[in-house]
Amino acid sequence: MVMTLSRDVKRSTNRSNFRRAKDVTLVSASASVVLIVDTFMLFTHNNFNNKILGFISILFYLSGDKGEPGPIGSPGPIGNQGPKGERGLDGLPGLPGLKGERGLDGLPGANGQDGLLGPPGPKGNVGARGEKGDKGERGLDGVPGLLGIKGEKGLAGRPGMNGLIGPQGQRGDKGDSCVAPLITGEKGEKGERGFPGREGYAGPAGVAGEKGQVGPKGERGLDGLPGLPGMKGERGFDGLAGPAGLKGNQGPRGYPGLAGDSASNYFTGILLVRHSQQSSIPECPHGMGKLWDGYSLLYIEGNEKAHSQDLGFAGSCLRRFSTMPFLFCDSNSVCNYASRNDKSYWLTTNAPKPMMPVREAAIQNYISRCVVCEAPSNVIAVHSQTESIPQCPQEWTELWIGYSFAMHTGAGAEGGGQSLSSPGSCLEEFRATPFIECNGAAGGCHFFANKFSFWLTTIEAGKEFQKPISETLKSGNLRSKVSRCAVCYKP
DSSP states (O other): OHHHHHHHHHHHHHHHHHHHHHHHHHHHHHHHHHHHHHHHHHHHOOOHHHHHHHHHHHHHHHTOOOOOOOOOOOOOOOOOOOOOOOOOOOOOOOOOOOOOOOOOOOOOOOOOOOOOOOOOOOOOOOOOOOOOOOOOOOOOOOOOOOOOOOOOOOOOOOOOOOOOOOOOOOOOOOOOOOOOOOOOOOOOOOOOOOOOOOOOOOOOOOOOOOOOOOOOOOOOOOOOOOOOOOOOOOOOOOOOOOOOOOOOOOOOOOOOOOOOOOGGGOOOSEEEEEEOSSSSOOOOOTTOEEEEEEEEEEEEEETTEEEEOOTTSGGGEESSOOSSOOOEEOTTSOEESSOSOOEEEEEBOSOOOOSSOEEGGGGGGGBOEEEEEEESSOEEEEEOSSSSOOOOOTTOEEEEEEEEEEEEEOGGGOEEEOOTTSGGGEESSOOSSOEEEEETTTTEEEOOTTOEEEEOBOOOTTOTTSOOOOOOOOTTOGGGGBOEEEEEEOO
């Protein structure tokens, strides 16, 4: 833009100078013609007057007004370089130039100094769960802890059994006489009879005497009381077949019999056990007869070995509860009860977990109740291995729905499992700790930390043969990975 304006100013200046030079050239040309004419008159005319007039004209011409500047001449030859001039005044600031193109990237600069600590940023979102890391090396042993505060005095224990009689001690040395020297006095009068002395200690057993002679026969004693009925004897051998009897006469016609029950009420002796997981006794399904109710036994542990009960069998419903429902006997024909650290495990209720072991009457709130029923046909459990409730097979009827309970472990990693076809593998309520441990000798029950329950999990379609992804479920989201189930029977 500046260059264009400069070219326009230069062109305008040249045009003005050209016009001015043109006018001066015309004037100069006219004056030259007059001068030539006057000079010609001065030298060609003989008349004196004319000569004077020409001379005056020449003088007038030579002494005329100052003419306008002549046109700019052609550039002269380049002269010698003159001395260096002084620095001129600063020119006016130029107009802003056009925006240039982006230059090349510069070389990376040196690292700057550390900036000041900025304010805390906003709380970030919860990151995705990382994959399980490799097992770390064993850390250094910690510093021994401080000496703990002396605990409170424990409750007094039960009185112990009387100890065995110890061996007889050795006879002691003879003691010094404590009787004063005998001083013989006069014989006194007979004193009054003294009070009876205390009963002396029993003396040691005497030497067994010799066997005495046989005494005379005593009289007949009174008849004893009748003895208790003896046990039923075993069935005797079949006797020889007797001869065929004579044909008897036809008897009179009998009375009409009672109306028989329908075939649907005929039971085959198949048993069904239902556990309420509550402190209340459950009801048998409609159309099934109740045999008995009781308490839900999961398994027992004796001599550090576990024996598990299938919750679908009648053996898991004991009529009476005890923290120690069994005793043990040895090869010496001796049986002991509640004398070892044996345990029993029971299905529990939804009562809040206690902080300390519960005892005696308080235990009743934590033991599940059960009922044994007689079913008209076989009963099975079906598992969906998804979060949806499975359908019973065609022509089968649903009794209840629940969660797929597989196995359990307790103290010493002992425990057992449920047959997945048994109704005992389908518990109606899910709990992370569905059973409680009872110590037989101590008589208390508690939820200890070494109790684990195992449940069938959900498996998404199309992922049967993929590697399982590790996942930890917290309280409130536990049921999202537990398989559902249903108990069915065929009416």
